[in-house]
Amino acid sequence: MIKVKLFATFREGRQKEVIFNYFEGINGRYILDKLDIKEEDIAIYLVNGLDGKIDNPLNDGDTISLFPPVGGG
Amino acid sequence: MGRYDRNMNMLSKEENERLRSFKVCVVGCGGLGGYVIEMLGRLGIGHITAVDKDAFEESNLNRQILSNVNNLGQYKALEAKRRMETVNPDVVVDSIIAEFNDKNAEGILKGHNLVIDALDNIQSRLMLQDICEKLNIPLIHGAIAGWYGQVTTILPGDRxxxxxxxxxxxxxxxxxxxxxxxxxxxxxSIQVSEALKVLLGRGDLLRKEVLYIDTYTQEYHKVRFD
Known part of the structure; x- marks a missing residue:
């Protein structure tokens, strides 16, 4: 199982958390595609609370966190 | 001095006096920058440089504390100076009415103890981080979007x-x-609290971590980067 935690505007039209079934080779890119979130819209991508890479394979039990960019002043 | 009496229980007399010797550059005098300058000035930071190329327009009135119906069309950086003359005349405010870019950044930032990122776009923020690192100046980053915001304190090399x-x-x-x-x-407010701690050299900083703020759900997450 992979838990995906969504923050800020990523929650619009989605839940705060989404669960994916684990399979070998599942990665962030697959999850983003399923959630219909573009890579360029992600500012922070965490795997188990640490900075991660979208193309790296995930492990069963991992938690992904996705934050959109905040840039206004 | 009466003006700073209410600071005295959280800051020592010596710390209060030291604040007058610091020079802080606030890059951007809009939503964030206006409040930052107000708070730095009331704390008694001796020298503030206010940088912004823009003049106030009507759409600023919903959030920019330095704007009001009487100063629409006036330069934001100049209004920061005028405001501080009425709030705390002890504070010297230098107004720089110019677009902050890679050609003038180094000249503007040089000589400051601390820089506050109150810009409104990501590209300029990344450039600001580079120049602060080059000049060895701590940078307090803040950004906002609707219900959301973020703050982090960046010491040279942290990136x-x-x-x-x-x-x-x-x-x-x-x-x-x-x-x-x-x-x-x-x-x-959080940026200024970080600024004060960096200047005085005490307290825990939001260093190598970002405080990600969601006022819609009132969730506050610290995300750590090492």
Whole structure:
């Protein structure tokens, strides 16, 4: 199982958390595609609370966190 | 001195006096920058440089504390100086009416003890981080978008913005959400608290971590980058 935690505007039209079934080779890119979130819209991508890479394979039990960019002043 | 009496239980007399010797550059005098300058000035930071190329317009009135119906059309950086003359005349405010860019950045920032990032776009923020690192100046980053905001304290070499704006994102969600009255005040307050601790050299900093603020759900997450 992979838990995906969504923050800020990523929650619009989605839940705060989404669960994916684990399979070998599942990665962030697959999850983003399923959630219909573009890579360029992600500012922070965490795997188990640490900075991660979208193309790296995930492990069963991992938690992904996705934050959109905040840039206004 | 009566003006600073209420600071005295959290700051020592010596610390209060030291604040007058610091020079802080606030890059951007809009939503965040206006509140930041107000708070730095009331704390008694001796020298503030206010940088902004723009003049106030009507759409600023919903959130920019330095704007009012009487100063529309006036330069923001100049209004910062005028405001501080009425709030705390002890504070010297230098107004720089110019676009902050890679050609003038070094000249503007040189000689400051601390820089506050109150810019409104991601590209300029990344450039600001580079120049602060080059000049060995601590940088307090703050950004807002609708209900959301973020703050982090960047010491030279940390390059925390490279993590926060991953994938070289160009466009923040504020372009869709706009900005209300309360997130600038909230984020600016946290930035100033970080600024004070960096200047005085005490307290725990939001260093190598970002405080990601969601006032819609009132969730506050610290995300760590090492």
């Amino acid at each position: 925390t913005l490279n993590y926060i704006y991953k994938n070289k994102v160009q466009r923040g969600i504020e372009k869709d959400l706009g900005n209300p009255s309360f997130t600038p005040a909230l984020v600016a």
